[in-house]
Amino acid sequence: MRNRSLAAAMAVLCLTLLAAPAQAGTAIDPKADALLRAMASHLQSLAAFSVTEKSLVDRVFPNGQKVAFAHATAIKVARPDKLRAEAAGDNVAGTWVQNGPVFQVYDAKSKTYVSLDVPPRLEAALDAALARLRLVGPMVDFLAADPYKSMMEGVLEAAYIGPSEVGGRPCHHLALRQLTRDFELWIDAGKAPWPLRLAATDKTLHGDPRTLVEYADWKAAPGFPAKTFAFTPPAEAVRAKVVTPPAAAGTPKP
Template sequence: MAACGGILALAAAVPGARAAEADAMALLKGMTSYVSAQQELSFRFDADLEVVTSDQQRLTLASSGSVSLDRPGRIRFSRSSGFADLESVFDGSTFTLLGKNANVYMQVPIKGSLETLVDELKDKYRRPLPAADLLLPKAYAELTEGVTDVKDLGSGVVGGVECDHLAFRKKDVDFQIWIAQGDRPYPCRYVITSRTVPRSPQYSIQVSDWKTGSAAVGQNFSFVPPAGARAISHDELKTIKSMGELPSNYILKGNP
């Protein structure tokens, strides 16, 4: 017990010196500047979304996918899990969401940049893009707004890549980020912890196969419906379980 207590005390005493804070902020700034400067990029990801049940059990939903981006306003991304297989395409004027399991797709007109798309999907359709806040030109301002504590935790290794490990605290959330060391400081892992929900569930995303410029893959942003695919409205989308954010056997608290 004494040894365990010592470990806990050591963990709680991670220093937050101003020099370390300045280094952490500089590393985060360097990452966001590097990412926003990439005209073309692509990567694969593995994501974990934690949910808390009504009896306070914490469960994890795992998914994988890919993202391809061509600034200022074209993106293709996919996400596959045990209950959904989705692909989305934005060509600067139209957003398309394809549900491969149900072979249906929804299209809505959205004109503008990636930033416009991300805001509209999040605010109007409640469909945030994976790790989108790391890809936008305003990423540094968004990530650091309201930060109350900053820690530089030294080095860590993610997927075989040595990274700088940073931790930040805001009023309602904590987040950690692991940034690849060297001349390609891309985000290797990003973890968000909600402190306002019981048992503090997390969302985490781990990035792999990071490519930029002419090496970026998936740079086709036109949508061609698969054979037999049916167009649906946004209202109908809500009724198709295989296109939801949760498996069909999960029921949100307060819903029938």
Template sequence: MTAKPRVFCLLLTLALLPAAHAEDPPAADDTPLVNPQVVDKLIDMGDYLRSLPKFQVEADVSRDTVLESGQKIKTESVNTLKVLNHERLYARSEGDVRTRELYYNGKQLTQYAPYLKYYTTVEAPPKLSDALHRFEDYYGIQVPLEDLFLFGSDQAQIDALKEAAYVGPSRINGQLCDHLAFRQEGTDWQLWITRAEKPLPCKLVITTTDSPSFPEYIAVYRWNLKPTLQESMFTFKPGKGDVAIPLKKVTAQAGQ
């Protein structure tokens, strides 16, 4: 008999509460989609990389290639990059598909296929950043690990970010890193940066989101900020059996 008044009181209390309607908007989230502190960490890391007088970095790279059938094929490569005073560069990529070496001495760029014994040399601008743009725009050559020169350097790229978030701490190769996540048109990418006075990238993951198969590029880095570098290692010297071939511009190839 005593339960009925309690039930009545409970129903009365519920009746007096404001009703929730399906059309009511959800509570506003004050968290910004682009976290300015995350963007600052990206810019600081890029500025630090560009301030280094010399460095050597190695990276294990995994890349998805999408076939016409839509199937993803994953290839692996080991990459090495040596840079001196941002005026000299040597790069090597040895992978499942091909192996290439690049030599840049501030005057010329040489691309060399060591197993095929072919090489090609073109004139190049004296500034490394200008040379990187010319290699890709004119000749379709992408320098291995060239992302390392570009982080946070272009305001247009920063403005293109739709999301920038801090994910949390993470360990890469035993090193404590901060995990950051970014989103822009057609691309999601994640970056792990060392939690130290010297902010270096530990890992990079790029996901192409405007493709139904969502192919990924993954690079895990190992750094040496005090490498032994000599001027001679940035100029290619052909060996016995090496054959010079011409390098055509991408535009000329497209026209054909």
């Protein structure tokens, strides 16, 4: 599972995903692997979908205290090259839109926006946009051309923890581990293996901050009207200049 750390006025699009812990001495549990493959295959099969998510994102203060910030995001996706996310919360209010080779982010708090030329495919477009804007984009793995491969990148261990429940819905609880991050994933045990909850702990940052995301109202769709992915900044909005960080300079990795 990939991580992209980027910082700007709008820092959450919790569209992203997994990686794993497990019991000491184990590697990839076959049951956990089968569930991950089924979930990934289901997401990959969708031409278009919508989902809402609620997240709690830790910020660790210098004194070590953790403070959680809440966000809610409504997301619509149409493969291969369209995305709209409307986010609001404690420190976020804005819109993300990808429409083919153009990616726009509008921050309602500062009334600023950026517009970027990006590769047309969702995965590559998000890679490029997140790297340039230094934003956190947690749902990139769900949107990858090969979600399973993307989710399992860097995973050292994956375990099936057991049956659980999210919002009254029976689910499977998995734990995955990377070298620098731990993840937990709850997958719907019903007819469609939707991801219902994601917890991620970043062991590289002071205080090991945690992000908890709950997904709801998953809906497969045949498509969306073209206007869904059209975005015109408000008249008072100011276009911000994007300075590419040295590490992200050059051609974006596809």
